[in-house]
Amino acid sequence: MVAKALLKRRSGWLAAGAAAALLAVPALAGAHLERPSYWPDPAPDTTVSPAAGGEVPDARSLASAVRGKGPGKVLVVCKGDDAEQSLADLRSSLREARSKGFRLRPSQPKIRFSRRQAERLLWINRELAEDCEYDSVQQAVSDAGNNDRVLIMPGLYDEPRSRSAPENDPACNPGLLQKDASGDLTPSYEYQVTCPNDQNLIYVQGRAVVGDPLEPPLTNRQGIPAQELGACLRCNLQIEGTGPKPEDVILDGGTDYQGEGPQAKPGGYAKHVVMRVDRADGFVGRNFLLRGAREHGFYNEEVDGVLLDRVKFFWAADYGHLSFTSDHNMVKNCEGFGAGDAVVYPGAAPETGSQATDFYPDAPRANTVIKKCDLHGSALGYSGSMGNAVRITNNHIYGNTTGIASDTLSAAGHPGFPADSSEIDHNFIYSNNLDLFIPDPPVEPLVPVPIGTGILYAGMNDARVHDNWIFDNWRNGTMLFSIPDSFTSGGGAEGDIFPGVSCPGAPQNGISTSCGNRYFNNHVGRTPRGFRFPDTIAMFGNAHADDDARRTKPNGTDFWWGEFFAANTGNCWFDNTGSDGTAASVTGPGAAGRLPANPPQVLPSNCATSLGSDDSAKLTYLVECGNGPDEDTGPADCDWWTLPVRPGSERTARASTPRAAAARTLERSPEAEEPHEHGAGHTH
């Protein structure tokens, strides 16, 4: 009810604070708590051969593992005596791959194995079976060294020995906790090394422990401090499933499953993280499923060089995949669902974009690429706080509450303020209408995010959103708004702010975000020719347009823009086409939720002259949304927590009338002018 109250207040300053704060809502989707973390040196580590890091590693072929060629040794993990159970599972999967085929991602055609392919994979596995010495993935990883490979034959690996390891182990807790500047504690790197299965089902220690972490941490997070950077122990490690598809090797951290099969939902969790990869440069993970985590399915931190290929993330309560302060990072051919936050989350990504320094001599470049993935059935398909220079390309992102959220809110521990240089291109982003704000939701949301939204940038600079198909998101295809600096956290940015912030006058004027973002060559409110929804579009009751040949499938608004401050320059939209295939049908910058925006509601197409226009209705709307979910449904109340009316229906038109009246009342009031002055006047 905040917005209603505002209409009655003489003082309008609350509006500005709440509005800017409200912008924090989606942004904070990405927040998580972790040890003080540093970006690794982006140069290859030549103390091992071949060098580790410096680029996204190449995966070695499965066949090469049985040819006996190095570098490194091959450690085989299997199920049953002489791998009999694994081989039986393999034969079953191969029969299905031959007769029915399988989908690597729900949006893609089936893959059907030829007889020759099946025979070859069976032969490889028989060869591996002869060398199988492990029934535990963790045990094999612990015995592995630089350049080694851990090959996991088909089966479900729930790692009983890891599960029995105590949590908050007195051997590590509290002795190996480290303090931040104000004395708060987090598990240190040495904690994870010494008690690897305290939190993790499978832990990959990349480097030796040397020295203690710096207390307090350095403000410059470029480079892991030398005093705690040990030599490579497991650099260039490759962990790979040997079945025809990822679901053949399940690394399982769940308990009390409801139902059968790889998609079954866990009733509880044995560990926080299924697989954690820590400072292990040059890591490759391929062809397995990570399932059932109290926090994250896969988690890599302070790693230079990561490739995840053909990996699935099911039912992680927080993030399916979380990469943090990592470089030369790629996730491809993946699928995930059931995340209470995001399926994929690259957070605190290195400053290889607008704010790059000579620490990154080859900048600007993307440091993280997410491609050819299906991210669905979650609160968020993708999110990333301080997701600098991340490229999201050629994915299908659908059936989430919000498809993509990237933000600049500085929850503690996320260096890299402000976020910049995100690139979202050549994706299919559709039908993100999943309502999880209901009793007994099928996926328990950990964060409140707006239902019906394709892409949400809360404080981003210099992004490029282009050549995407964005349709059937019932609230907004995309959203862009500013986060004034004073609202990024209780204590300002984490770590140093590097030069190159794109907003003119920043940081002195307090507006460092939402400048220089460009949206172009996108198809909005319309499907590609011949498009059909994947079978998983209705997962968990997700609402979507009819699955028919009609290409018009509108978004609520194609491009929603906050239009806040005059200091928000360089945001522009051009060469996009709308629901009828022409530029004329593109909609934006959109109404303020239940309130219409100020006229003229024209999206700037000229990047050189674009600046914010101080839309009071939108500020007020965001104020109300900042209070989070509630039961209020009046014309001036936030509408993020209920499923929007399907675009284009008669109900949509009827619903807009009282909202328009409320907005006009607000826009004529004295308070309407004050939020902008207040929000723009704050600095760190």
Next chain:
Amino acid sequence: MDAGRSSGPALALLAAALIVGSCGAEDRAGGDRAAAEGVGLVVAGSTAQFANCGDWRRGTVAQRYVTVADIRGQLTPQSSLTEDSDLSDRSAYRIFQSSCATDGADQLRLYKVYARAQAFAPLSTDAGE
């Protein structure tokens, strides 16, 4: 590295004690002056990571204030020497009460809610009460 030297938990308890001391009947209803931990799963001596709305509802008033102080400490930047926030613990308490009252909120993580509210605090009329 020496947790014994950390002032975080001690300060959290002190803060809780001070706040609870002013809570009157609410405190007596909670009835747990000796609460040593916040609500939710304890990890590394803190419940900030996992405390959710379901935990919040089940906690006593004293445990809830310990949780608020714990989260406040975790959500100031790691290089900050203080744990000050523009959001008062009392306001945070009220926000959690409100946020946790809606459908589907059981698993909402309190620290994620707090971070949003903290962002709101600099300009809120009552955040510093």
